[in-house]
Amino acid sequence: MTAPLLEATGLGKSYGTLVALKPSDLRLNRGEVRALIGSNGAGKSTLIKCLTGAVTPSGGSVLLEGKPLPLGQPGAIIRSGVSCIYQHSNLAPMMSVMDNISMGRQPTRFGFVDRKTQRTQVQDLLARYGIDLDPDALVGTLPTVKQKEVEIAKALAQDAKVLLMDEPTGWLAVSDVRRLHETVRLLAAKGVGIIYISHMLDEIFAVCDSLTILRDGEVVTERAVDRISRTEVVAAMVGERLARESLAAADSGRKATGSGEVRLSVRGLGRRGVFRDISFDLHAGEILCITGLIGSKRTEMIHALFGSAPHDAGEVLLNGKRLVPRSPAWGMANGIGLVPEDRQHEGLMLGMPIRDNLVMTTLRRFHRFGVLRPRGIDRSVSSLIAALNVQPPRPAQLVGRLSGGNQQKVLIGKWLARDPSVLILDEPTVGVDVGAKAEIYALLRAARDRGMAVLVVSSDLEEVTTLADRIGVMNRGRLLSLRPAAGITRPELVAEIGADA
Amino acid sequence: MPSLSSRLTLPVFFLAVLAIFCLIAPNFASAGNFENLMAGYAFIGILAIGQSFPILLRGIDLSVGAILALVGMCIFDLSLMFGVPGWAILPLALLVGTLAGVVNGLMVTVLRLSPFIATLASLAAYRGLVYAISGRQLVPELSTKPITDRWITGFETYFDLTRVLGLKGVVKLPWVPLSFLILLGTLLVFHVLLAHTRFGRDLYAIGGNPEAARLAGIKVGRLTVAAYAISGLCAAIAAILLVARLTTSTEGLGEGIELTAIAAAVIGGFSLTGGTGRLLGSVIGTFLLGIVLIGLTQMGISPFVQQILTGLILLVAVGNDRLQTLRADRQRARALGEVPA
Numbered sequence: 077m078t079a080p081l082l083e084a085t086g087l088g089k090s091y092g093t094l095v096a097l098k099p100s101d102l103r104l105n106r107g108e109v110r111a112l113i114g115s116n117g118a119g120k121s122t123l124i125k126c127l128t129g130a131v132t133p134s135g136g137s138v139l140l141e142g143k144p145l146p147l148g149q150p151g152a153i154i155r156s157g158v159s160c161i162y163q164h165s166n167l168a169p170m171m172s173v174m175d176n177i178s179m180g181r182q183p184t185r186f187g188f189v190d191r192k193t194q195r196t197q198v199q200d201l202l203a204r205y206g207i208d209l210d211p212d213a214l215v216g217t218l219p220t221v222k223q224k225e226v227e228i229a230k231a232l233a234q235d236a237k238v239l240l241m242d243e244p245t246g247w248l249a250v251s252d253v254r255r256l257h258e259t260v261r262l263l264a265a266k267g268v269g270i271i272y273i274s275h276m277l278d279e280i281f282a283v284c285d286s287l288t289i290l291r292d293g294e295v296v297t298e299r300a301v302d303r304i305s306r307t308e309v310v311a312a313m314v315g316e317r318l319a320r321e322s323l324a325a326a327d328s329g330r331k332a333t334g335s336g337e338v339r340l341s342v343r344g345l346g347r348r349g350v351f352r353d354i355s356f357d358l359h360a361g362e363i364l365c366i367t368g369l370i371g372s373k374r375t376e377m378i379h380a381l382f383g384s385a386p387h388d389a390g391e392v393l394l395n396g397k398r399l400v401p402r403s404p405a406w407g408m409a410n411g412i413g414l415v416p417e418d419r420q421h422e423g424l425m426l427g428m429p430i431r432d433n434l435v436m437t438t439l440r441r442f443h444r445f446g447v448l449r450p451r452g453i454d455r456s457v458s459s460l461i462a463a464l465n466v467q468p469p470r471p472a473q474l475v476g477r478l479s480g481g482n483q484q485k486v487l488i489g490k491w492l493a494r495d496p497s498v499l500i501l502d503e504p505t506v507g508v509d510v511g512a513k514a515e516i517y518a519l520l521r522a523a524r525d526r527g528m529a530v531l532v533v534s535s536d537l538e539e540v541t542t543l544a545d546r547i548g549v550m551n552r553g554r555l556l557s558l559r560p561a562a563g564i565t566r567p568e569l570v571a572e573i574g575a576d577a
Numbered sequence: 578m579p580s581l582s583s584r585l586t587l588p589v590f591f592l593a594v595l596a597i598f599c600l601i602a603p604n605f606a607s608a609g610n611f612e613n614l615m616a617g618y619a620f621i622g623i624l625a626i627g628q629s630f631p632i633l634l635r636g637i638d639l640s641v642g643a644i645l646a647l648v649g650m651c652i653f654d655l656s657l658m659f660g661v662p663g664w665a666i667l668p669l670a671l672l673v674g675t676l677a678g679v680v681n682g683l684m685v686t687v688l689r690l691s692p693f694i695a696t697l698a699s700l701a702a703y704r705g706l707v708y709a710i711s712g713r714q715l716v717p718e719l720s721t722k723p724i725t726d727r728w729i730t731g732f733e734t735y736f737d738l739t740r741v742l743g744l745k746g747v748v749k750l751p752w753v754p755l756s757f758l759i760l761l762g763t764l765l766v767f768h769v770l771l772a773h774t775r776f777g778r779d780l781y782a783i784g785g786n787p788e789a790a791r792l793a794g795i796k797v798g799r800l801t802v803a804a805y806a807i808s809g810l811c812a813a814i815a816a817i818l819l820v821a822r823l824t825t826s827t828e829g830l831g832e833g834i835e836l837t838a839i840a841a842a843v844i845g846g847f848s849l850t851g852g853t854g855r856l857l858g859s860v861i862g863t864f865l866l867g868i869v870l871i872g873l874t875q876m877g878i879s880p881f882v883q884q885i886l887t888g889l890i891l892l893v894a895v896g897n898d899r900l901q902t903l904r905a906d907r908q909r910a911r912a913l914g915e916v917p918a
């Protein structure tokens with residue numbers, strides 16, 4: 077066997093007393109696509125960040141083509157041929173696409189940046205990988221999906237020997253995922269070694285050669301992809317018991333139209349040029365999932381319901397009473413909760429502890445004569461953390477330091493804590509592992525059984541078919557269909573979503 | 578790159594205000610008045626250029642007024658107390674200002690203090706130092722003696738533009754102070770540095786997203802120190818021009834001037850959230866504040882009202898900044914879907 081392209085030995089990382097990654101070994105050959113999987117908080121991103129220099133490992137060493145990698149020095153590591161698509165956005169929003177792609181590496185002539193060469197380089201790159209981006213657009217003006225493409229282009233621009241991808245497909249549409257996978261295979265064929273993190277087992281089995289499973293900061297399994305089954309993977313990730321439960325959770329009873337009581341009624345809702353003629357009833361005690369392609373204006377529509385975006389036609393009735401949604405405060409006062417799509421920007425205060433994030437929406441409950449009662453807060457926070465199974469279960473932990481999936485649990489918990497009568501969630505499980513997904517589904521089902529009306533926007537068809545009592549499909553700003561979920565198969569949904577209106 | 582129309586907003590606004598004052602303020606459109614404007618605001622323009630660098634990096638430099646005084650007092654001492662020749666004083670003055678800036682930068686990077694706190698502390702410390710080394714206190718009889726060294730007072734020179742252009746007898750153009758030319762030179766150098774070198778692009782990257790910049794291999798710490806050093810250097814240049822103009826220095830020199838410099842940079846388009854702005858904007862911002870103040874004075878409006886108006890200009894500028902952001906958001910909405918253009 078030839079020497080591996082990348083070889084990490086005893087690589088570990090602790091944050092204070094918390095061991096995020098126990099000393100682990102990892103090998104990657106030329107042309108190999110290795111999946112790195114594990115639950116939220118298993119240490120996948122930490123391992124990746126040790127390899128890019130984003131964090132300095134507490135111990136261990138890494139050889140790239142037999143030469144030691146200068147750990148903890150992002151610049152030197154990039155130059156030696158390791159590039160990365162990080163899980164969380166790493167762009168400068170006020171700079172152009174072009175400057176972001178060649179950030180820190182603009183070509184120069186006589187000490188001055190050579191704009192012309194830079195432009196041709198970027199254009200070549202975009203053309204080579206079939207990425208459709210305007211080099212001069214300001215990154216901050218692009219939608220989330222396009223920004224992800226900028227990150228992908230930025231990583232590809234470095235002609236790396238090793239490419240690390242930390243959940244690159246979150247928020248990408250199915251067709252974009254397919255294109256990304258073609259790129260991955262193309263690069264692998266050229267001899268690039270790739271590490272690919274994803275929670276979507278479909279993707280893993282579609283594009284990877286081998287996989288490494290992390291659990292609680294430890295490598296538990298290493299195998300070629302064709303020598304392991306899905307159930308084995310899930311069992312290795314979360315343990316036998318949870319794996320069985322998550323399978324069982326997939327088939328729990330459905331209750332189309334819930335208790336039959338109409339909670340929220342939407343009549344002809346529209347916003348010029350964005351969406352129009354949206355009408356549906358949301359019942360107490362049901363989960364209604366709305367799916368569709370990215371860009372089908374589902375997000376815009378639910379924000380209009382919540383009052384955080386305008387609408388200019390139609391009306392909304394809550395419990396039969398006509399309402400004019402006009403601000404989030406209004407939405408909250410009327411018992412509507414909205415879990416936004418982009419947790420990093422819209423949902424959480426990353427620099428604050430779990431505790432403060434969880435009670436943010438419910439603070440007024442803990443007032444007595446205008447003064448906060450810390451004891452009441454602590455009790456409520458502990459029970460929420462237990463219910464959500466947030467890891468690590470420490471109220472004082474800063475949310476920005478939680479793994480992606482645990483951040484998502486905090487975000488959802490924050491809204492569940494209010495016990496709204498209508499809860500709207502936008503892509504609630506992007507970046508969430510199988511185990512946590514099952515937990516989140518269970519939370520939502522429990523809320524439904526208590527009589528909450530739940531509206532979920534999701535592009536993940538597996539999620540839609542598992543969770544929904546009724547399914548609605550949106551396409552280009554219109555609600556195409558709305559029917560009970562029982563009996564709808566995934567192929568049917570795929571056909572409908574892609575249909576031209 | 579911001580769109581052309583958003584880049585033109587400020588110059589157009591500036592010219593409009595200028596035109597209004599020329600029309601309504603008595604004596605405003607005179608050659609002598611423009612000489613005053615150029616000479617009186619050149620050094621503030623240089624301070625605003627320097628200030629733009631920390632602001633670009635999401636920071637701020639509150640200590641520029643104190644650095645200005647510190648450098649001014651060094652010049653005073655060296656020239657009058659120690660009789661050092663002017664040609665030797667100038668590089669020393671620039672060095673002192675730059676070092677003061679480096680200390681600010683180190684406090685921000687090494688000690689990880691927030692720029693506001695760090696430079697608030699150094700503002701007090703540098704100002705205290707000025708009193709401690711003040712030649713006026715140490716040798717009281719010097720306090721009435723002017724600086725006469727030609728190397729320094731030479732900066733207070735005016736060029737007759739009318740004669741240079743051979744327009745004598747045709748029009749009477751204002752005489753151009755050397756300090757204004759130095760402002761233009763400083764602007765040119767730092768503009769090229771910021772807009773056309775890797776150093777400059779890296780600064781924008783750090784201001785836009787420090788973590789992304791670090792992960793792209795940019796030496797964030799070093800460049801941050803450099804940004805504060807540039808701010809200090811500009812304060813030193815400003816000090817030389819101001820001392821040349823006054824032929825002396827005082828302990829209170831440049832007190833509060835940092836706010837004008839910050840306002841000018843913000844009006845000029847350097848958002849306090851970092852990552853954007855162009856130096857020409859900061860200079861235009863300076864002179865916008867200048868013409869408003871001088872114009873209002875000539876119209877006999879009370880200084881208190883002037884301050885209120887300065888505040889209003891700042892609000893308009895920041896409001897315009899918000900407007901641009903909103904426009905960008907709408908552009909984004911358009912990209913997301915087919916919002917009618």
Ligand SMILES: Nc1ncnc2c1ncn2[C@@H]1O[C@H](COP(=O)(O)OP(=O)(O)OP(=O)(O)O)[C@@H](O)[C@H]1O
Nearest residue numbers: 091096116117118119120121122477478479480481
């Ligand atoms: N800066 C930090 N300070 C303290 N703890 C941290 C920090 N960054 C990560 N951790 C902890 O390290 C553990 C591993 O996190 P990591 O981000 O590697 O998980 P992950 O496997 O990528 O999960 P996910 O699938 O949710 O992205 C988590 O428990 C997390 O809370």
Ligand SMILES: [Mg+2]
Nearest residue numbers: 120121163480
């Ligand atoms: Mg992660």
